[in-house]
Amino acid sequence: MTYNIDEKGYYGEFGGAFIPEMLYPNVEELRQNYLKVMAEPEFQEEFNALLKDYVGRPSPLYFAKRLSEKYHTKIYLKREDLNHTGAHKINNTIGQILMAKRLGKHRIIAETGAGQHGVATATVCALMGLECIVYMGEIDIARQAPNVARMKMLGAKVLPALSGSRTLKDATNEAIRDWINNPVDTHYIIGSVVGPHPYPDMVARFQAIVSEEIQWQLKEKEGTSKPDYVVACVGGGSNAAGAFYHFLEDKDVKLIAVEAAGKGVHSGESAATSVLGKEGIIHGSKTLLMQTQDGQITEPYSISAGLDYPGVGPMHAHLYTSGRAEFIAITDDDAMTSGLELCKMEGIIPAIESSHALAVLQHKKFPPDAIVVVSLSGRGDKDLETYIKHFKL
Amino acid sequence: MTYNIDEKGYYGEFGGAFIPEMLYPNVEELRQNYLKVMAEPEFQEEFNALLKDYVGRPSPLYFAKRLSEKYHTKIYLKREDLNHTGAHKINNTIGQILMAKRLGKHRIIAETGAGQHGVATATVCALMGLECIVYMGEIDIARQAPNVARMKMLGAKVLPALSGSRTLKDATNEAIRDWINNPVDTHYIIGSVVGPHPYPDMVARFQAIVSEEIQWQLKEKEGTSKPDYVVACVGGGSNAAGAFYHFLEDKDVKLIAVEAAGKGVHSGESAATSVLGKEGIIHGSKTLLMQTQDGQITEPYSISAGLDYPGVGPMHAHLYTSGRAEFIAITDDDAMTSGLELCKMEGIIPAIESSHALAVLQHKKFPPDAIVVVSLSGRGDKDLETYIKHFKL
Amino acid sequence: MNRINQKLQENSNGKLLSIYFTAGYPNLNETAGIIQDLEKNGVEMIEIGLPFSDPLADGPTIQASSTQALKNGMTTELLFEQLKDIRKTVTIPLIIMGYFNPILQYGVEAFCKKCAEVGIDGLIIPDLPVDVYNQHYKAIFEQHDIINAFLITPQTSEERIRFIDSISKGFIYMVSSASVTGSSSGFGDTQTDYFKRIADMNLNNPQIIGFGISDHESFTQATTYAKGAIIGSAFIKDLTSNTTDNIGNFVRSILN
Amino acid sequence: MNRINQKLQENSNGKLLSIYFTAGYPNLNETAGIIQDLEKNGVEMIEIGLPFSDPLADGPTIQASSTQALKNGMTTELLFEQLKDIRKTVTIPLIIMGYFNPILQYGVEAFCKKCAEVGIDGLIIPDLPVDVYNQHYKAIFEQHDIINAFLITPQTSEERIRFIDSISKGFIYMVSSASVTGSSSGFGDTQTDYFKRIADMNLNNPQIIGFGISDHESFTQATTYAKGAIIGSAFIKDLTSNTTDNIGNFVRSILN
Ligand SMILES: Cc1ncc(COP(=O)(O)O)c(C=O)c1O
Numbered sequence A, B: 001m002t003y004n005i006d007e008k009g010y011y012g013e014f015g016g017a018f019i020p021e022m023l024y025p026n027v028e029e030l031r032q033n034y035l036k037v038m039a040e041p042e043f044q045e046e047f048n049a050l051l052k053d054y055v056g057r058p059s060p061l062y063f064a065k066r067l068s069e070k071y072h073t074k075i076y077l078k079r080e081d082l083n084h085t086g087a088h089k090i091n092n093t094i095g096q097i098l099m100a101k102r103l104g105k106h107r108i109i110a111e112t113g114a115g116q117h118g119v120a121t122a123t124v125c126a127l128m129g130l131e132c133i134v135y136m137g138e139i140d141i142a143r144q145a146p147n148v149a150r151m152k153m154l155g156a157k158v159l160p161a162l163s164g165s166r167t168l169k170d171a172t173n174e175a176i177r178d179w180i181n182n183p184v185d186t187h188y189i190i191g192s193v194v195g196p197h198p199y200p201d202m203v204a205r206f207q208a209i210v211s212e213e214i215q216w217q218l219k220e221k222e223g224t225s226k227p228d229y230v231v232a233c234v235g236g237g238s239n240a241a242g243a244f245y246h247f248l249e250d251k252d253v254k255l256i257a258v259e260a261a262g263k264g265v266h267s268g269e270s271a272a273t274s275v276l277g278k279e280g281i282i283h284g285s286k287t288l289l290m291q292t293q294d295g296q297i298t299e300p301y302s303i304s305a306g307l308d309y310p311g312v313g314p315m316h317a318h319l320y321t322s323g324r325a326e327f328i329a330i331t332d333d334d335a336m337t338s339g340l341e342l343c344k345m346e347g348i349i350p351a352i353e354s355s356h357a358l359a360v361l362q363h364k365k366f367p368p369d370a371i372v373v374v375s376l377s378g379r380g381d382k383d384l385e386t387y388i389k390h391f392k393l
Numbered sequence C, D: 001m002n003r004i005n006q007k008l009q010e011n012s013n014g015k016l017l018s019i020y021f022t023a024g025y026p027n028l029n030e031t032a033g034i035i036q037d038l039e040k041n042g043v044e045m046i047e048i049g050l051p052f053s054d055p056l057a058d059g060p061t062i063q064a065s066s067t068q069a070l071k072n073g074m075t076t077e078l079l080f081e082q083l084k085d086i087r088k089t090v091t092i093p094l095i096i097m098g099y100f101n102p103i104l105q106y107g108v109e110a111f112c113k114k115c116a117e118v119g120i121d122g123l124i125i126p127d128l129p130v131d132v133y134n135q136h137y138k139a140i141f142e143q144h145d146i147i148n149a150f151l152i153t154p155q156t157s158e159e160r161i162r163f164i165d166s167i168s169k170g171f172i173y174m175v176s177s178a179s180v181t182g183s184s185s186g187f188g189d190t191q192t193d194y195f196k197r198i199a200d201m202n203l204n205n206p207q208i209i210g211f212g213i214s215d216h217e218s219f220t221q222a223t224t225y226a227k228g229a230i231i232g233s234a235f236i237k238d239l240t241s242n243t244t245d246n247i248g249n250f251v252r253s254i255l256n
C-alpha cells in the first residue's frame, strides 16, 4: 500500500476532483501543468531561493531541553513559527504564486481561517505585485484581528464570509464562488492539502520541504535521519502533510496527527474529523468530513481558527482509515495549557493550532530514548488575545 | 583612529561607567569577566547553538528586487525580523542570559521601549527558567500592547515606569534603581549599546553576528564581502552596532545611522540625538544626549517606541563626531510611508524602527551598482495598530 | 420514454421554460403545491433544489433559500415523502438539482431508485464531474432511467463539449456565463456569441440555458439560441417578496 | 579650614544630624528659608539637592520632589542666585548633592568656583565615580577647596573602601543598605553588622550614614556607629504634608 497519491489523484479511496464544470478548465490546467512546472530547474531554483532568502529556511530543528526533561523523551520542535509571516503556510504560497505566474494568472484569491494563510498569500502577492483577495469567515475576522490588519497592510482585500458558520469552511465556499466567477485570470491559492486534485498533492509537495529538512537536520544532531515519531496538528492537514511527507512510506517512523476536540470530542462542539466524520465530498474532494446523516456539512468548533474545519485532506483520510497514522483529539483546554507550558518552559509562544500538537505530550507516554519531532506549525502572536483571555493573565 | 572601544571603556571621548557606587560591584564584576567568559569555547558553543537552533540564525540577506528596481540601486535587507521574537534584540539577550548564568545570577531585570527587548529578555528567561522583571514606560505599555501580552505569556512581570516621559528613558531609570536595590543576585540585561562600560561593548559584540553574517552572505551573492553602504536605525544603537561592527575600521564601507526626527528635527518633538544632543551623561555613559542647557535630559518623541530615546550609545556618539558614519534624521511620516511601501512591494511588514532605516532610500540617491544593506531590525507585528491608525486602513 | 426526452421532442417552438426552486423554501411543506402551480401556469420543466449546507456553485439568493430550507427542516427523506404522490397531478418532467454529498450519503443507487419511484426524471449534480459519473455511476442512472444533465460553460473546450454530448441522454445545461447562479442579468455580445457557437455545433442533445435569466427579455434571448431556459434566482426572489400566490404572475411575466 | 572638616572635628558627641532637601521643592523660592530654619533647629549639616530629571539613585519621594522642583523652575543658575547671600546668615556646612550631568553642563570648574563663591563646602555626586573624579576632577575641586564626598555600600570591598578613604577629604557617605533612597526604614542585624564592620576599619575619614533614616530611632542607631546621619526622604515627605512651618517639629522629633 502506498500513502502517496495515485495517478488519478486519489489517496486510497480519497481525493479526486468533485468540482462544478465551471471550474474544470482551471483545475485541469493546473493538473496538467503542476508536476511539469515544479520539475523545471528554474522553478526549483526560484522556489528554493525564496525559501532561503525570503522565508528564512531552513527552519531550525530545535531540541527542547526543558520540555524533554519534563516528559522524559527527546523532543525536537520543527520551528515553522520562525518562517516569514509566522507559520508553515508560506511554503505553499511561495510555491503557488510561482505556479500562478507561470500559468499567466494575475489575480489571486485565497480563503483563510486563522489568517495565517491569508497573510502568507497577501505576502507573496505583494512580493510579486499581484492583486489579492482573501475570503475569511466573519467570526474568524473577529478572533484573528492581528492577521486581518497584516493583510490590509500588505494590500490585500479581505472579504468576509457571512454564510454558514462564518468560519473557514464558508470562506472556502466564497473563494470557490469567486473562482467560478473569474475563471480566466484568477488563480486560487488553497491554503491546505484540501480541495480538488491536484491541490492536495501540490500543496503537500510544497510543504514537503519540512520533512526533507527534518531528515538532514536530525542526521546532523542524532546521526539518524529517522525520527521515531512525528507529531503535527491537522486542520486541513498541510503542516502535517509537510512534516510526514518523506516518512510516509517508512513505517519505522510513527506518525501522529492531532485534531481539535474543542470542548470534547462528543460535546457537539468539536472539530475532530477522524472520529466524527464520514466519507463524503467537501470542497471538491472525497474525504472524511463531519456531516449530518443527510449529508449536510456540520459546523465545527475549535478555539483554534486554523483547526476549525469540518474535513481533513484526502491524504489524512487515507492515513486514518489505513491506520498508517495515529489520530489523537485534543481539547481546547489541553491545547491552551500546553501552549502556555511552551511559553514558560522554552520561551516560545506557539500558535494555538500548534499547541494541539504539543498537548500530545500530556496524553501519550514516549520512551525515554525516542526521538519525537513536533511540528511547531506557527507562532502565537495572532492568538495572544485568546490566550490572555483564557488564562485571565 | 579606531572606532572600537579602548581598554578604558571609551570610544574616543565617549563611554565610561558613570555609575553610583551602589552599582560598582555589579558592573565591575561584569567588566572583569565579560571578555573572558565570551572567549570560553563552551560559551561560544552554547551561544552559537542557540543562535542557530533557537533564534533561527543566520538571518537571511534578502535581495529586495522590486525595491531595488524602484530606487535604482542594489538593496539587500538583513532580515533580523525573522529572528525568534521578531527583532535583533534576541542576539543580545541570548548572550547576556548565558553570561548571567555563568556569573551565578538568578534574577533578571530589563528595560524595554518597543517591548522587543522585553520580549527577548522574557524569552531567554523562560528558556533558562529564571525570574524576569521588565520595566516599561507607561506610554509604551499602551502603544505596544501585543508585546506586553507576549511578556506576560512568557511569565515575565511587566512593571510600569510612571516617572518622566514614561517611555524608554524612564524604564531604564527604574531598571537601574531595581539593580541598585538588588545588587547580589540580579543581572541587568540592558537592551542596547548604552549604559556603563562594559555594556556598550558587550552588547555590540553579541550583535556583531549581524555584520559577520553580512560578510559571508554578501560574498556568496555578490562575490565581495564588503557592501558599499550599511544603513541602520539608531535608538540606543544596538542593531546599528551589530550591522556596522565588522565594517567599523574599513572606510570603503559607508555607514549610515538613521535617527528618528519625529515631527521634524526642530519641531520640539523629535529624537534626533546627533543633531539635537550635546555631550553629557545618561544611564552611566558619557555620550551625546538631548538635554536642556541646564543638563536636564529632554523628553524625546518618536512615533516609534524603540527610537524614542534621548541618547545614543557611545559608539555612535563617536561615529558621529568623528564623521565615520553619516547620520540622517527621518520623520514619523517618512518612516511610515517607507514601512507601508515595504509591505506593498516586498510583502514584509517592518517594525516602525526599521522603517526609519528604509526611509533613507527616499532621501539619498545611491549609485545604480552600489550594494546597500539595510538592517531590517524587526518585524512590524507589534506596530500594526499604529500603522493602521496612521494610514486609516 | 423518459419524460424529459418526450418533452424536448414535443416542445416544437423551442421556448421551453424551466423553473428552479429550493425545496422547503420559503415554507417547509409547499413543494408539491409550487410544482403544481408552476405546471398550471405553463412551465414545462422543473428543477427541484435539494438544499445543501454548502452550495458552492450558487449565488447569495439560492444559498440563502437553501439555508432557510434546511432550517425549516428539509431533508432528503422528507423531500421524497413530499413528492410521493406528485405524479398523480403533475405530468411535466421533474428534475432534482442537488450537490453530490447528500446524494452520496443517501446512497447513489438508493437515490436513483427512489427518484424513479416517485417519478423524478433527471438529476443535475453540479459537483459530480462528468468523468466520475461516466466511470462510476452511469450504469446505475441508466438502470433506473434517470437522466443526468451536465453543465457546459463558455470556457468548456469544444472537445469536452463533444464528450459531454456523447455521455448526455437528455439535454445539456448551458451555463450562460462562467459564474455562480444569480450573478448577472441580460446577455451581451460575448454571451450571444457563445450561444451561437454552441448552436452551430449541432450537438445530439438539445441545450437549455441557465444562470442569469430573470425576465421576459433574457428568456427570449436565451431561447433564440437554445431549446429552453432555466430561471432560478429570479423565481426565488419572487417567492421571497410575493409568496406563492404570485407564481402565476411571475410565470406570465416571463412567457409574455 | 573647610567648614565640613571643622564641623566634624568640633562635633564631639558624634550625633551629627544632616538633612537633605531638594532645592525648589515644594516651592521655588524657599531654599534659603529652609536652610535657615534647619540650622536654627539644630541641624548641623545640609545637603541641598540640585534637582535632576533622571535621578536614578533616588527612590520615588526624592524623584517626585525633583520633578516638581524642575516644574517650579529650578535651575543651576537660580540655585546659585538663591544661595548668593546664604553665608550672611548660615554657618553650618552646606553641600550640594546632584547628578553629574547638570554639573558637567555648567562646567565642572565653573561649578566649583561658583560653589566656593557662594559658600558651598562640598559636593555629593552619586554618579561621578571615585576613579573618574580622581583622574580628572580632583585638582579642580581641591583648588576651590570643595570637598567631594564618596559613597560606600555594604557591597563595597574593603580594598575599595580603603582607596575611597585615601581619596576622601571630608567624610565618607555610608549608604546604609544597597538601595535607592527612601527604600527602607529601621535597621536590622545585617545593617548594624555592616556599620560595625566599617567602624572597626578605623578609617581616616569619619562616616556619615544615609539612606533609610527616618526617625529618632534609626537616627540613634546610625549615630551609634557613625559620626552622623543624613535624612532625606523622610524630610521631603514631611515638607510635602506639613509645609515648611513644621521644620522645627520635624528636626526635634529626630533629635529627641
Ligand atoms: C499555525 C497553523 N498551524 C496549523 C494550521 C492548520 O492547517 P493545516 O492543517 O493545513 O496545517 C493553521 C491554519 O491556519 C495554522 O495557521
Ligand SMILES: Cc1ncc(COP(=O)(O)O)c(C=O)c1O
Binding pocket: B087, B088, B089, B113, B114, B115, B116, B117, B191, B192, B193, B233, B234, B235, B236, B237, B238, B239, B240, B305, B306, B307, B351, B353, B354, B377, B378, B379
Ligand atoms: C525592531 C527594533 N529596531 C530598532 C530598535 C532600536 O534599538 P537599537 O538602536 O538598540 O537597535 C528597537 C528597539 O526596541 C527595535 O525593537
